[in-house]
Amino acid sequence: xxxxxxxxxxxxxxxxxxxxxxxxxxxxxxxxxxxxxxxxxxxxxxxxxxxxxxxxxxxxxxxxxxxxxxxxxxxxxxxxxxxxxxxxxxxxxxxxxxxxxxxxxxxxxxxxxxxxxxxxxxxxxxxxxxxxxxxxxxxxxxxxxxxxxxxxxxxxxxxxxxxxxxxxxxxxxxxxxxxxxxxxxxxxxxxxxxxxxx
Numbered sequence: 001x002x003x004x005x006x007x008x009x010x011x012x013x014x015x016x017x018x019x020x021x022x023x024x025x026x027x028x029x030x031x032x033x034x035x036x037x038x039x040x041x042x043x044x045x046x047x048x049x050x051x052x053x054x055x056x057x058x059x060x061x062x063x064x065x066x067x068x069x070x071x072x073x074x075x076x077x078x079x080x081x082x083x084x085x086x087x088x089x090x091x092x093x094x095x096x097x098x099x100x101x102x103x104x105x106x107x108x109x110x111x112x113x114x115x116x117x118x119x120x121x122x123x124x125x126x127x128x129x130x131x132x133x134x135x136x137x138x139x140x141x142x143x144x145x146x147x148x149x150x151x152x153x154x155x156x157x158x159x160x161x162x163x164x165x166x167x168x169x170x171x172x173x174x175x176x177x178x179x180x181x182x183x184x185x186x187x188x189x190x191x192x193x194x195x196x197x198x
Contacts (some may be wrong), residue, residue, distance in 0.1 A: 003119040029057040033083035040064040058097035125167035
């Protein structure tokens with residue numbers, strides 16, 4: 001789980017009681033982590049600041065840029081002492097303040113992060129998985145005798161690769177199979193056939 005949080009950019013120390021307690025005072029949540037990300041922290045104007053049941057602090061902030069002009073309100077999130085601004089970390093801010101609003105604790109937030117990361121990974125790898133899968137299938141149909149055991153075994157690798165635990169491993173499996181079989185296909189086309197392979 002911690003690996004996925006690092007991949008997503010949410011470097012939460014798991015179950016850090018100290019950091020949660022340190023994020024609050026008698027005057028409300030500590031907003032210093034947000035100020036640290038601003039060009040002019042002293043100009044910060046906060047609105048709609050709220051602490052969600054999970055302990056995450058959300059709200060909006062407007063501040064001046066390096067030219068002394070206010071840039072407009074943007075959403076922010078603070079999770080276990082680390083701040084995220086909509087301008088630079090839009091996905092994280094949305095996930096923490098919108099998609100996990102109903103979470104009662106950080107365990108729920110971590111699970112939501114894992115789910116989103118898996119969805120993003122699947123979306124990113126899908127086009128390449130489809131492309132390599134189609135090329136591998138073409139090799140199976142064009143380079144091997146129709147309905148032969150070798151062809152069935154070749155096509156079976158598509159299902160084997162599909163059972164991999166992640167999209168990246170799925171793609172690697174397909175690429176490895178394609179490279180291995182394309183070399184054999186090239187060898188057959190040149191007349192170099194192996195006794196153990198048609």
